[in-house]
Amino acid sequence: MTATPSIRWAVRDEGAGHPVLLLHGFTGTSDAWDTIGADLVARHRILVPCLPGHGGTSASPEAMSVEATADALAALLTARNAAPAHVIGYSLGARVALRLTATHPDAVDRLVLESPSAGLPTEAERAARRAADEALAARIEADGIERFVDEWEHNAVFAGTSLEPDRVARVREMRLGNDPAGLAASLRHAGQGAMEPLFDRLPTIAVPTLVIAGELDSVGRPRAERVAAMIPGARLAVVDGAGHTPHDERPEAFRRLVRAFLEEDPTR
Secondary structure (H helix, E strand, O other), rough: OOOOOOEEEEEEEEOOOEEEEEEEOOOOOOOHHHHHHHHOOOOOOOEEEEOOOOOOEEEHHHHHHHHHHHHHHHHHHHHHHOOOEEEEEEEEHHHHHHHHHOOHHEEEEEEHHHHHHHHOOOOHHHHHHHHHHHHHHHHHHHOHHHHHHHHOOOHHHHHHOOOOHHHHHHHHHHHHOHHHHHHHHHHHHHHHOOOOOOOOHHHHOOOEEEEEEEEOOOOOHHHHHHHHHHHHOOOEEEEEOOHHHHHHHHOOHHHHHHHHHHOOOOOO
């Protein structure tokens, strides 16, 4: 018998107006969106969940995958009368947002993808990534959250990333608040090696899409450019002086981009 995926969501749901779903990245929580959320809630209803394995959201192993998470988010939006929503996703959250949009198009109105990836195109690449993620997951479980966060903050994907000192401290505190077992499970089940690649699905996405990348993100910017090129009508915005996390590094520029995109007149 196949186990039924289950997620017990920790989600902030506040404000009024058109719903906006905000999806954080790996090692984040709903607190990752404190700045942009405070800006959006003045005009929109915001729904800000912790993704499975992060923050206060608990999930069965069967529910940890990108695919199952996207299905569960579609159900969450429907249950809360929040579909279709504008969806904003960063990194892991962008991969979930892509899957949500591709498989539940009626749940999404406008899509913002920050530092996205559509997965890894070959089985050899996916197998190598699964092995690397398994090794990292084992280190998290063996060494604990603090040593893992020390290692994660020096990950190559963050090369070129520059945060103000107070933001560095807040992001680190957020990461340290995660459960190491939850992060290990997320790596195993929702990593790029575990997910179904989405390249074939990108041309089917029909909602207005904005892709945001950091100018200095040597790993993530080419991935973002590829995603933008494959989604019909998608726009690419490159944030000057930012690495992998434009929403943290250049928050004003990020907010301006998002606000302008979400408030466009759809009839124009």
